[in-house]
Amino acid sequence: MTKFKVIGLMSGTSLDGLDLAYCHLWQENGNWEFSIEHTKEVGYSKKMQDYLKNAIYLSENDHAQLHKDYGVWLGEQAKTFMQDENLEVDFVASHGHTSHHRPEDGFTFQLGDGQLLANTCGKQVVCDFRTKDVSLNGQGAPLVPIGDRLLFHEYDFCLNLGGISNISFEKNGERIAYDIGMANMPLNYITQKMGLGYDEGGKLAKTGRVNKPLLRKLNQLDYYKLPHPKSTGYELFTEQFVPLIEDADASHIDLLHTFIHHNSEQIALEVHKHATKPHNKLFVAGGGALNHFFIDTLKEKLGTSINIVIPSKTLIAFKEALVFALMGVLRLQEKTNVLSSVTGAIENSCSGEIYFPVKT
Template sequence: MSGYNVLGLMSGTSLDGLDMALCHIWQENGHWNFTIKHTKDVAYSDDMREQLKNAIYLSEKDHAQLHRDYGIWLGEQSKNFMEAFGSDIDFIASHGHTSHHRPHDGVTFQLGDGQLLADTSSKKVVCDFRTKDVSLKGQGAPLVPIGDKLLFHEYDFCLNLGGISNISFEKDGERIAYDIGLANMPLNYITHKMGLAYDENGKLARSGKLDHGLLQQLNALAYYQLPYPKSTGYEWFTGEIVPLIEASKSSEIDLLHTFIHHNCEQIAISVHKHQSKSQNKLLATGGGALNQFFMDTLQEKLGSHTEVVVPSRTLIAYKEALVFALMGVLRLEGQTNVLRSVTGATSDSCSGEVFLPNQG
């Protein structure tokens, strides 16, 4: 197989924008390989960020309209990408943007109409990677562990720090993964209150002081006691975390400091619980890996038995887009791309809907 050129599209819970990565993916000697050829990040306008953020509250009619509008917008961004970097792509693999995720109610929805994305970009599209798993009684998340298993198997743990934190590792011959809890979502919420897009390198957080009372409240949240497989999202953040932030008397800088300590304590608990070797390597990706105070604190909490590996900025920023590109390839190849060991579904699945552009 000569491989596939795939444009992977990812929009995460941190709502900072659309990640686009043109990836070459191929199989050789039974192993999957990749190169990331071109990347682009498209920041959301304030209006679009608000629409996506509040999509969960929309009426059915308005939600359906946003689904269509966002699908067209994704198609337009894909066209712009191809004009800039060449149209030599076989298809687009789109995660969409999650507006609803209540797997226990059988509900998950990713905005970004696949047919309109295909029509607008004039390219084949694979999208909607979560719904099938939820129909099989799974959590529909996390999905990235298939990429960890096939592309990053040399690491003992793969940690992604987007809006939330999730981890993936091998245990007894199976890939295990789940959402640990918080990562950038509370940090972004606090910096936005300060009129900042983010806390560069965690400089503000580093200068803060620990709020022991808040740390105790956060560590006592019921979600952390749930067994895996488990996943969480924006509803949990707005329902349980935002009230704690708003009730706190601490300064924003102390809140940033405290949340990073909390995040790292919960990550360390998960790693220590599952490490089976005396020396381990942990791959850290997602926006949180660019925050030096976050990384320093994480290394401190993990101790000397686990080395935190921070890869290139390209891989940090675009790993999820890469993995959705891989999931699209696996879907077209008819291979498993969602693991029951990760989601708790009744079976593995080959998930994703395929849309061909309408001609004429």
């Protein structure tokens, strides 16, 4: 039995930092199995957070420099992780950090130069998992559903509550997945205006009240009317959500409360649209799974036919890093790791660029 020993790197739209997961992956009786052996979270400094958040506005030269600098930084984090934990590593699989995502224009970009990452950490690197799918007329997102299918197939639905909410499920023998809308991105935007990193457990949001005019405007946004496959990103947030937040006649607490109701309503609509059994299991990961008020509100909107399953804190926080480790394994095995039924591409693909360390 071949056991792959991989570090998965993930930086999401919520911009809370870099997740590193040292994973073992192997096949047993035709199924993929995994264990998460060690994990680490590296928070972003305010400078790095601002750099990544504003990367979309950088000039071409400055963006290229950030791509290089961030690749070196990722390599340094992976190297430190390996040394501190004395890890035996086959390779590193990196999602990078998405600075631009415009699949309708045939363009997506993940920061973190793969060659410099490999040179710095001294290990083979697999990265840039989105570009090939976009070149095949796909959305290049979401990518995690291949992991949902291969690692979490016992659940009817897999929901991720990161900066963005996305869902994944099987329908007529195909994996269907798409971005529902926002999750933590607007919540973090609001708490940062309050001088806080985030609303721990949703304690502040719970004390607020729904602002009905804002809720109505949010629920009427055109993105929700689009058919899947569809994906979204920071562009939609800044163009459509931020103006509604800034123009709302509501306290910060009420904004948090309203967004959780809005997010939960949109998720419930999508789940009920595709639920075909009297009882369904919904697996929830991502930072939003730790927001108790968010989960309680979601349970209320979903009703008794949907049973929410919250995994361990490790899996909540590092599921995406785990899946990118799996995607790296599949890439090296030359097997499908991006599903056209999810992204809308003209065909499935084996995606990701491979880099070997070079001594400079």
